[in-house]
Amino acid sequence: MRILLVDDDELLTQQLGDFLGSQHYAVDVALDGEAGWDYAQAANYDLIVLDINLPKIDGIRLCQKLRQSQYVNPILLLTSQGDSSAKVVGLDAGADDYLVKPCTLSELAARIRALLRRPGTLNNPVLRSGELCIDPSTCEVTYQGHLLSLSSKEYSLLELFLRHPQRIFSSTSILEHLWNFDATPGEETVRTHIKRLRRKLKSVGADTVIDTVYGMGYRLQPPPAASPDPQKAALRDETRAAAIALWDKFKPPTLQRLISLEQAVATLRSGPLPEALRQSALADAHKLSGSLGMFGFAEGSRLAQAIEQVLKTAAPAAVDQLAALVATLQQELQHPPQLPTELLLGPWPATAPAPPAAPSLPPTATSPTPLKVLAVDDDVAILATLQTMLSRWGIEPLTLSDPLQVWSVLEQEVPDLLILDVDMPNLNGLDLCKLIRNHDTWNGLPILFLTAQRQPEVVLQLYNSGADDYVAKPFTEPEVITRIFNRIERHRLLQTWRKPTPSPG
Incomplete structure (x- = not known):
């Protein structure tokens, strides 16, 4: 679980941060209200602890601002103001609980555990999945009565899965939940911790607890289905047919990008790689890293990312490494794709709209328009995937491969949300986002980035340029659709909130 602690007492935040870290929480610290707001916009926190007397933005105003921005997770006010009126003001501002300083660390931990507890389990704080149990009050994990010895991150991983048994977590999502901004490892770290956790679970007979959903991530192994749902089966067949047709359409240009990489290897073997050829191969590797995962080639996407990193320098000494990666990718694409039909059929995040019962009944069917x-992306495979995906949910997709055409489309259409890629020819997504944010008409348009770049410095650039949210490629349908609906709904709520209330009479 990831917690944001907002308090201007540096000594206290250090003490609380160390204590919460010992309880297997990932903790970020902000020393004023403005920094707290920035942190809350940059990451998904499971709980926020606020002091009331904060510089720049006080805790009450920050709490109100968070609720108005549709932050729905628990907020705990931790303050020295203990009178009843202060408590009423804090709770009315949207706080879930109120704890008066000085308090014991054990009481703080108990309040946090209570707030993080799932609905429906208020009388039973122990998390269970079959014979696997976690007791958050003691941080003990047992299976069939056998005590498991887990590291802090292994415990946090297992707790995350048990608290959200129906949710699929991508590696990026796991990093966001369990690591703070001071420690941002790569996805390989997640895979290593998953492997170690599985090994320890297997040692006590629980070897099928964590399920890998290829192309998407990890989840708690769901119970066996009671009986097949004919409606879901029909939708699965329809989706598989559409995915196969889409792959057949884009397989030739995908393989052409692979040829471009092979040409770069051959050229590099005979001498330095010309800059024009390097840039072309780099662009093809970047596109492959984003699009292959959409067709179920999760390993192919990872290989393309590794190729992209080698091509950034294209040192002659790395030619053997580059050749091996390209050859492995070529072999990977000879296999049939693991078509990710689960992207449609769930399980979906709790905040997402339910999957449609049929494509003819989208969730927006009741909307007047x-x-x-x-969507703006120079990868036509990504645009085609988005077009199919959005149409299935009753959303009218407008797609562009040239970012310079955005302004002419905006003059003709009124989109509810803009999707941008980062690396595009003529005008990159970051500069385009800044231009839109400085435009008198379109500065409030919600902007979602889809990008294969996951480095912390790039993510920071996204938000600094004015992005509302981002999703890493290869993306999953539940994640993208959820973010789209949430951002559009948040934008409409903010518009309603900002409208002046008409005076009576």
């Missing part, structure tokens, strides 16, 4: 989303 369909939602419009403008």
Whole structure:
């Protein structure tokens, strides 16, 4: 679980941070209200602890601002103001609980555990999945009565899965939940911790607890299905057929990008790689890293990312490494794709709209006009995937491969949300985002980035340029659709909130 602690007492935040870290929480610390707001916009926190007397933005105003921005997770006010009126003001501002300083660390931990407890389990704080149990009050994990010895991160991983048994967590999502901004490892770290956790679970007979959903991530192994749902089966067949047709359409240009990488290897063997050829191969590797995962080639996407990193320097000494990666990718693409039909059929995040019962009944069917989303990406495979995906949810897709055409489309259409890629020819997504944020008409348009770049410095650039949210490629349908609906709904709520209330009479 990831917690944001907002308090201007540096000594206290250090003590609380160390204590909460010992309880297997990932903790970020902000020393004023403005920094607290920035942190809350940059990451998904399971709980926020606020002091009331904060510089720049006080805790009450920050709490109100968080609730108005649709932050729905628990907020705990931790303050020295203990009178009843202060408590009423804090709770009315949207706080879930109120703890008066000085308090014991054990009481603080108990309040946090209570707030993080799932609905429906208030009388039973122990998390269970079959014979696997976690007791958050003691941090003990047992299976069939056998005590498991887990590291802090292994415990946090297992707790995350048990608290959200129906949710699929991508590696990026796991990093966001369990690591703070001071420690941002790569996805290989997640895979290592998953492997170690599985090994320890297997040692006590629980070898099928964590399920890998290829192309998407990890989840708690779901119970066996009671009986097949004919409606879901029909939708699965329809989706598989559409995914196969889409792959057949884009397989030739995908393989052409692979040829470009092979040409770069051959050229590099005979001497330095010309800059034009390097840039072309780099662009093809970047596109492959984003699009292959959409067709179920999760390993292919990882290989393309590794190729992209080698091509950034294209040192002659790395030619053997580059050749091996390209050859492995070529072999990977000879296999049939693991078509990710689960992207449609769930399980979906708790905040997402339910999957449609049929494509003819989208969740926006009751809206007076369909939602419009403008997607800008120079990868036509990504645009085709988005077009199919958005249409299935009753969203009218507008797609562009040239970012310079955005302004002419905006003059003709009124999109509810804009999707941007980062690396595009003529005008990159970051500069385009800044231009839109400085435009008098379109500065409030919600902007979601889809990018294969996951480095912390790039993510920071996204938010600094004015992005509302981002999703890493290869993306999953539940994640993208959820973010789209949440951002559009948040934008509409903010518009309603900002409208002046008409005076009576």
